[in-house]
Amino acid sequence: MSLIPATDAKRDAALVAAIDQAREAVVLEAGSELVGEHLAVVMEGERLATHTFACLSPAYVGWQWAVTLARAPRAKTVTVTEVVLLPGEGALVAPEWVPWSDRVRPGDLGPGDVLPTSNDDPRLVAGLTGHADLDGVASRAPVQPSQWEIGLGRIRVLSPIGRDDAADRWVEGDFGPGSAMAKQATLDCGTCGFMLPMDGPMGQQFAVCANEMSPADGHVVALTFGCGAHSEAFVAPQDEPEAGEVLSAEQAGADELSEVTESEDSADVADIVVESDAVAGADADAEADDVADVVADLEPSDSDVEPDQA
DSSP states (O other): OOBOOOSSOOOOHHHHHOHHHHHHHHHHHHOGGGEEEEEEEEEEETTEEEEEEEEOOTTSTTEEEEEEEEEOTTOOOEEEEEEEEEEOTTOOOOOOOOOHHHHOOTTOOOTTOOOOOOTTOTTEEEOOOTTSOHHHHHHTSOSOGGGOOOOTTOSEEEOHHHHHHHHHHHHTSTTSTTSHHHHHOSSOGGGOTTEEEOOSGGGGTEEEEOOTTSTTBTSEEETTOOOTTOTTOOOOOOOOOOTTOOOOHHHHHHHHHHHHHHHHHHHHHHHHHHHHHHHHHHHHHHHHHHHHHHHHHHSOOGGGSOTTTO
């Protein structure tokens, strides 16, 4: 048994000693198989104490039975006022209760579900119905039309707070300039032909994508968002190999080098042939001159003929 004072109340010996009476009250409430050892006694006030016992139920691990005892002034009899099951340290308890309106998150709404909007939602302001006074409302409108929306036929329209919340959510979402897709893109939606402009104040910052090949098709995108399906994203044309022929970069370079070498070899051979022909012609002319000289030497001249023979 341990005593943990909760208040400055005077310790009541009769209440502190009534452990067996407190246990009997718990056994009567839950059964002896669910009541464990005595844990502590706490003075809640003057002549008011609470005894705690361990709970042995497997469904309430870490919970404690709490029995509150009281004693009337100048009375020796101890009475049981309350028996409850309370969570102890480390007990598994339900999370703090949150209203359903705060628990609903984006994406929770399904077919047939109804999500009422409160009358004081700061994202909405009163619109102009068919019974409203148009001139009276227009006279109270700001100078800038982009800051005011008539909303004919609608009871409420977006307030500046609602528009700012939507703009922040869209800019920071998957189709904003900070997304991984936009950071890798070289062109943005502001220059894309698939961009559908929006009217009103939101049109200065957002549009709707109409490219079925883009991951943003049908979504609101920031004009600073971008993807690889931009209308002006062109690939530089390249010569395609013939059908059935696929060349790697190394093969293409080797073939080009071979063609250059063959051209150089053909030019060298042609030069050699021309030079050979020129040399052969020069040798033939020299041989002809030598033969003529020999013949001229063999023929007798007039000075070599004897008189008698002449």
